Amino acid sequence: MICVIAxxxxxxxxxxxxSHRPMAKEAFDCVFRRVTLRKCQSGLDVRMKTKLxxxxxxxxxxxxRPVYKHFEVVSxxxxxxxxxxxxxxxxxxxxxxxxxxxxxxxxxxxxxxxTPNDSIIxxxxxxxxxxxxxxxxEDCNCGACES
Amino acid sequence: MNVEKIREDFQVLKxxxxxxxxxxxxxxxxxxxxxxxxxxxxxxxxxxxxxxxMGLKLDKELDDSRKSIQKxxxxxxxxxxxxxxxxxxxxxxxxxxxxxxxxxxxxxEHNSNLLPxxxxxxxxxxSKEDFTFDLEKFSEAVKKYDLVSFVYTSNIxxxxxxxxxxxxxxxxxxAKVHFDAAQAAPHKxxxxxxxxxxxxxxxxxxxxxxxxxxxxxxxxxxxDEMKPFLIGGExxxxxxxxxxxxxxxxxxxxxxxxxxAGILGFGEAAKYLGKIGMSDIEDHEKxxxxxxxxxxxxxxxxxxxxIFNFNLSGIDHHEVAGILDSSKNIMVRSGMHCAxxxxxxxxxxxxxxxxxxxxNTLEEVKIFNEELEKIRKLK
Numbered sequence: 132m133i134c135v136i137a138x139x140x141x142x143x144x145x146x147x148x149x150s151h152r153p154m155a156k157e158a159f160d161c162v163f164r165r166v167t168l169r170k171c172q173s174g175l176d177v178r179m180k181t182k183l184x185x186x187x188x189x190x191x192x193x194x195x196r197p198v199y200k201h202f203e204v205v206s207x208x209x210x211x212x213x214x215x216x217x218x219x220x221x222x223x224x225x226x227x228x229x230x231x232x233x234x235x236x237x238x239x240x241x242x243x244x245x246t247p248n249d250s251i252i253x254x255x256x257x258x259x260x261x262x263x264x265x266x267x268x269e270d271c272n273c274g275a276c277e278s
Numbered sequence: 279m280n281v282e283k284i285r286e287d288f289q290v291l292k293x294x295x296x297x298x299x300x301x302x303x304x305x306x307x308x309x310x311x312x313x314x315x316x317x318x319x320x321x322x323x324x325x326x327x328x329x330x331x332m333g334l335k336l337d338k339e340l341d342d343s344r345k346s347i348q349k350x351x352x353x354x355x356x357x358x359x360x361x362x363x364x365x366x367x368x369x370x371x372x373x374x375x376x377x378x379x380x381x382x383x384x385x386x387e388h389n390s391n392l393l394p395x396x397x398x399x400x401x402x403x404x405s406k407e408d409f410t411f412d413l414e415k416f417s418e419a420v421k422k423y424d425l426v427s428f429v430y431t432s433n434i435x436x437x438x439x440x441x442x443x444x445x446x447x448x449x450x451x452x453a454k455v456h457f458d459a460a461q462a463a464p465h466k467x468x469x470x471x472x473x474x475x476x477x478x479x480x481x482x483x484x485x486x487x488x489x490x491x492x493x494x495x496x497x498x499x500x501x502d503e504m505k506p507f508l509i510g511g512e513x514x515x516x517x518x519x520x521x522x523x524x525x526x527x528x529x530x531x532x533x534x535x536x537x538x539a540g541i542l543g544f545g546e547a548a549k550y551l552g553k554i555g556m557s558d559i560e561d562h563e564k565x566x567x568x569x570x571x572x573x574x575x576x577x578x579x580x581x582x583x584x585i586f587n588f589n590l591s592g593i594d595h596h597e598v599a600g601i602l603d604s605s606k607n608i609m610v611r612s613g614m615h616c617a618x619x620x621x622x623x624x625x626x627x628x629x630x631x632x633x634x635x636x637x638n639t640l641e642e643v644k645i646f647n648e649e650l651e652k653i654r655k656l657k
Contacts (some may be wrong), residue, residue, distance in 0.1 A: 137298075184604070
């Protein structure tokens with residue numbers, strides 16, 4: 132089932148990089164075979180499994196055994212997390228488009244890095260007089276005066 | 279044999295890897311790589327036709343290389359050595375240059391020594407239950423065949439056939455003998471003159487040489503009877519619109535512009551192995567295999583050999599190979615090792631093969647043992 136994640140990840144990477152296209156194709160083939168109840172033939176699932184278990188054997192041998200034994204369950208878990216993460220991302224995109232804020236209409240606009248710049252008014256450098264800042268206007272971001 | 283000193287010649291071993299896949303592809307020492315570069319940097323020209331300095335230098339170097347291979351296999355004349363791309367091409371060349379009535383093969387042939395013979399009538403001689411060669415059965419069977427084409431050392435489990443006895447029995451029954459020595463030439467001393475073998479084929483890439491290089495030894499009197507399978511450039515001294523005159527031996531069998539850089543590297547590899555000593559290499563490999571100490575299901579022959587072939591119960595062979603690679607950079611081969619017929623007959627899906635060579639150490643075997651033990655416990 133780990134091929135589902137590989138297909139989406141490599142699929143996105145393949146848009147920008149030709150070198151990832153064969154991997155994306157391989158992952159797609161693997162997923163296609165799995166959904167048609169056949170065995171993945173490319174070996175991509177075995178490669179990913181062995182890479183993960185091999186790395187775990189180096190860092191945490193105790194964890195390697197359950198991951199190896201229940202790799203299908205772990206894969207489903209990852210797929211679940213992946214789908215949950217996709218839903219959250221979709222929701223954020225919707226909020227950004229509709230409310231100019233990825234966290235919803237009532238959230239602080241500064242907490243969303245994708246919030247368009249024009250929603251925060253930049254007043255430029257504050258005017259300084261005798262080393263003290265003049266008061267900024269409402270909604271302005273004022274930097275400190277250089278003395 | 280100073281393994282530590284030998285390892286210094288192999289640049290790739292500076293990376294932290296444990297390479298146990300030499301039965302598929304050997305690593306290359308710097309001497310071989312330098313020789314290849316020497317051709318491209320100093321005399322990148324044509325051989326056998328150009329009279330300028332670079333062409334003549336190449337002619338001399340190629341001649342030296344052929345002589346190195348001749349010496350390596352103990353042939354009487356260098357003209358009995360024909361260069362090819364690999365053992366597969368050499369075997370195809372023999373199969374297409376002769377008309378054999380019936381060919382006898384073993385049940386453990388690599389695809390390269392099985393497929394080319396399937397166009398003839400052929401028989402398969404089964405091994406004994408302990409995977410050794412059945413000389414008794416062979417003595418009876420050989421009477422019906424005019425060619426015996428056997429693997430010298432098996433790439434499945436490293437078992438070496440009783441070559442001398444086989445050749446004697448075959449010749450007593452007027453059959454010609456070919457040995458596929460792709461897995462033997464890199465690991466043991468071979469002397470074709472003493473063996474009295476008719477054909478011997480082997481690859482360069484398994485014996486420290488470059489990829490795309492191989493050779494075959496054919497007795498001179500047989501070569502004279504052979505009709506070249508590939509003809510064209512470099513195989514003739516003269517041609518008309520309706521006829522041609524073939525080149526002398528061995529050039530008439532080496533059609534087209536050759537892999538000069540590869541051939542030079544191949545010759546250098548033979549020199550390198552010759553300097554170290556083939557019997558020392560063979561002993562070293564046997565020592566390494568006998569140091570493998572894990573509870574596994576061994577596949578094939580279990581006696582003295584240079585290859586360790588196994589399966590771990592409940593764990594797929596590709597998974598074992600993948601985990602060894604990810605956890606400790608241990609590189610082994612998994613699958614059917616180009617001997618599908620053998621695995622299919624035994625209803626085995628494949629196995630893991632660890633193959634050792636002169637640059638492997640006992641320390642590496644120790645790490646291999648530890649990792650296999652960890653993988654075994656995964657189940």
